[in-house]
Amino acid sequence: MELIERYLQAVGFWLPKTQKRDILAELSEDIRSQVEDKESELGRKLTEADLEEVLKQRGSPIMVANRYLPQQSLIGPVLxxxxxxxxxxxxxxxxxxxxxxxxxxxxxxxxxxxxxxxxxxxxxxxxxxxxxxxxxxxxxxxxxxxxxxxxxxxxxxxxxxxxLPPLRDANRIKRTNSIAEVVALLAVCAFWLTFMSSPVMVNQPDLKIILAPSWRIYFWSILALMLVTCAFSMVNLFRPYWTRLRATVRLFTDGMGWGLFAWLCKTNLIAEITLPNVAPEKTMHAANAINWWMSLSFPFIIAGGVLVVLLDMYRIVRIKDTATPSAGGLAALVGICG
Amino acid sequence: MRHTVCIAYYMKNSSNHSSNPASTDVFENLRLELRRGCLIIAVLGQLKTERYGYTLRKAMEDAGLPIDEGTLYPLLRRLETQGLLVSEWREEDKRNKRFYRLSAEGKRIFKQLIEEWENINASLEQILTEE
Missing domain, CATH: 1.20.58 (Methane Monooxygenase Hydroxylase; Chain G, domain 1)
Structure with a gap:
């Protein structure tokens, strides 16, 4: 019977204090009743091995105790x-x-x-x-x-x-997105033409910043790219569905934009900084420091560009996928035609 | 008689599932789900007369609905907490035993559950005979 006491002690370890005594008393009574029944059935006292078998059938102490505990979870099935x-x-x-x-x-x-x-x-x-x-x-x-x-x-x-969100159509281009793109691009184009056309970026009595000649190439390329993208967004506005051609154009313009930006970071963009009362060596040093920091951002810009291009490529693949009728679709078509 | 419709139906079809372990698991889970509600009704039904845990287990086994102690005792505690059962510790055969019986609230709820059970059974019988 010591085995039963040990079993009850092990079960009790996992039980809450408030219910422990009560549960163990009831469990003890149930085990003893079962032992008595078995003894009268066999016509002899139970051996240690028999007792072991009885307890094994009841399950491990932690499993037995667990059935008395309330169900607990850190995050429940709803969440x-x-x-x-x-x-x-x-x-x-x-x-x-x-x-x-x-x-x-x-x-x-x-x-x-x-x-x-x-x-x-x-x-x-x-x-x-x-x-x-x-x-x-x-x-x-x-x-x-x-x-x-x-x-x-x-x-x-x-x-x-x-x-509830509207039904998703992977090929549909939201008109609000196209309108926002057109408005934003026109505003940026106006700003670009007004303030960014000259390599002399700042020309104040107390500060003058001159950009490298590469700025000219960047300026015209970006302007051309923005105009193409704006025209493209206008087409999307009136034909709000992705086609493979338009998705490819978007891939090209996005790739070009990120590529140009990455190239700009590597061109030592700041050619000259002039500050009154500051020695030219010091301003040159500051310009070099800015160029160095810009070149450091190159990998991050490439990473961003790669991500955007991959998403654009995924869009093209997705259009291709949805354009191919599935087996189910074909079956349905056959069914309708038949 | 009518109360055994679902169990009998599932037992009749259980032989078809024995070869595939996955479908055996599925069947076992469904069987346990099906039994869970039935056991509550059976336990409440048995406790119209006062019994202690071990004799209740024996009575359930004799009635063809065996229930292991790991399921029965926590269930009895839950039903008592919900006010459907009352219990008291009493000495019998020189041993302290906890006797359970239906409370007044338990009798009321049990009656409602039986009505619900009969409605479900009637619907199931209709569905199963249509097949």
């Missing part, structure tokens, strides 16, 4: 799908930019390539791993708080069917 979605999105927003910057740094920054491969991988993975842990911890904590306090307010039940 769990939202929690998973947010976690996936947070992970994606952390991983994709990190990967893009890491690739660009390795391609364009010689000091990165100079590191031993092992150190490089360990160092970058450590940073990335820490970011993932922080994201996971903060998202989980936020959802645990919502589960504990906000879910009881019934905020998920306050919804209106009319406010």
């Amino acid at each position: 769990y799908p939202i929690y998973l979605l947010v976690l996936k999105m947070a992970w994606l927003f952390c991983f994709v930019p990190w990967l893009a910057v890491w690739i660009c740094l390795n391609i364009f920054v010689p000091s990165y390539r100079g590191n031993a491969a092992g150190n490089l991988i360990v160092g970058t993975l450590h940073g990335f791993w820490m970011a993932l842990v922080y994201i996971f911890a903060s998202v989980t904590f936020a959802f645990a708080v919502v589960e504990k306090y906000a879910l009881k307010s019934g905020f998920l039940e306050k919804w209106n069917p009319r406010k």
Whole structure:
């Protein structure tokens, strides 16, 4: 019978103090009744092995105790799908930019390539791993708080069917987006022509900044690109559906824009800074420092550009996919025609 | 008689699922879900007369609805917390035992549950005979 006492003690370890005595008394009584029944059935006292078998049938102490405890969860079944979605999105927003910057740094920054491969991988993975842990911890904590306090307010039940998002059409271009693009591009073009045409960017008595000759190429290229994009947005406004041709044009203009921007960062854009009462060597030093910082941003701009181009490419693929009738669609067509 | 329609139906079809482990799991989960509600009604029904845990278990087993102690005792506690059962510790055969019986509220709810059960059974019988 010592085995039964030990079993009850192990079950009791997991039970809440307030109910422990009561539950154990009842459990003890049930086990003893079962033992008595078995003894009268066998016509002898139970051996240790028999007792062991009886207790094994009842399950491990923690499992037995667990059945008496209220169901507890940090994030319950209602919030769990939202929690998973947010976690996936947070992970994606952390991983994709990190990967893009890491690739660009390795391609364009010689000091990165100079590191031993092992150190490089360990160092970058450590940073990335820490970011993932922080994201996971903060998202989980936020959802645990919502589960504990906000879910009881019934905020998920306050919804209106009319406010559900409209049916998604992957090929449709929102007219509001096209209008916003046209307005913004026209405003930027006006600003560009008025204030950015001259390489003498600032010409004040107390400050003069002159840009490198490469600015001229950049200025006209960007102006041309903005006009093309504006015309393109106007076409989208009246024909608000993506076609493969238009998606390719968007890929081209986006790629050109980001490529030009990246090139500009590498051209030592600031040619001269003039400040009264400051020695030319010092202003030259400041100009060089600005150019150096701009060149440092090159990998990040390339990373951003690659991301945009990939999204544009995905759009083209998606148009292709939706243009191909699926087997189900064909079957439906055959069914209708038949 | 009518109360066993669902269980009998599922048991009759259980032999078709035995070969595939995945479908056996699915069947087992569905069977447990089906049993859960039935067990509450059965326990309430048995406790129209006072019993303690072990004899209740035996009575359920004899009636063809075996229930393990890990399910029964937490269920009894829950039903008591909800006010459907009352219990008291009493000595019997020189041992302290906890006796359960339906409370007045329990009797009322049990009657409602039986009505609901009969409605479900009637609907199920109609659906199953249509097949």
